[in-house]
Amino acid sequence: MMKQAQTALADVLRAMNHGSQNAEARARVERAYQLAAAAHGEQRRKSGDPYIQHPLAVARLLAEIGMDVDTIVAGLLHDLVEDTDVSLDQLSQEFGPEVAALVDGVTKLKIIDHLTQRSIEEERSEQEAESLRKMFIAMAEDTRVVMIKLADRLHNMSTLEALTTERQREYAREALEIFAPLANRLGIWQWKWELEDLCLRHIDLDSYRRIASQIKERRAVREASIERSIAALRARLAAEGIEAEISGRAKHIYSIY
Secondary structure (H helix, E strand, C coil), X not given: XXXXXXXXXXXXXXXXXXXXXXXXXXXXXXXXXXXXXXXXXXXXXXXXXXXXXXXXXXXXXXXXXXXXXXHHHHHHHCCHHHHCCCCHHHHHHHHXXXXXXXXXXXXXXXXXXXXXXXXXXXXXXXXXXXXXXXXXHHHCCCHHHHHHHHHHHHHXXXXXXXXXXXXXXXXXHHHHHHHHHHHHHCCCHHHHHHHHHHXXXXXXXHHHHHHXXXXXXXHHHHHHHHHHHHHHHHHHHHHCCCCCCCCCCCCCHHHHC
């Protein structure tokens, strides 16, 4: 357990290297990990995995998109107040009031979690879904709280195997209606794509597998087509004296679906 957690912590610190994080920031993250590991102790997720793996995964996701150190630290600590004996006052004393406020914000967002839950048979209108998205943003005085919540949901979506099939589908439907559009609204495209693909895998596995197989078979052809398009655009823009950076990507599984 310790070795696995240490490896996950190293992944968080390595992801921070993509930004301008200094030694002091890295030391804060390591202290947050030590507190989270001690507080969660022998707690386990439904999958049987050590609980500490979840906050470590959340912190890594936040580090990978370049979030500031307070947000990464709060990602490591986001479940402590609700699930352990650690208090907000303790977090404020050890990591500052800003981190404590972020953790408190994530904890408060869980109050409206029950509003997003419903049976897979129940339909939610787009108006209802939009109202819930607005409620999430309104309740989070700091947008970083929503970012932590999104990272939390993204990791949870990748670890649903221990739940019943019905609960997996309910969870996926909720993420597809509420959280993927929130990621889109905040401009975190990679998280949006990953959430949508994970949701489709649990909602319509046959379609997911069929499309994934077709994408794999045609990957070289698709990538070559994108490169040809980029080259043509680059030549045309250069001819017009326009400087531009051009990039392309293949559509993800859910967007094809």
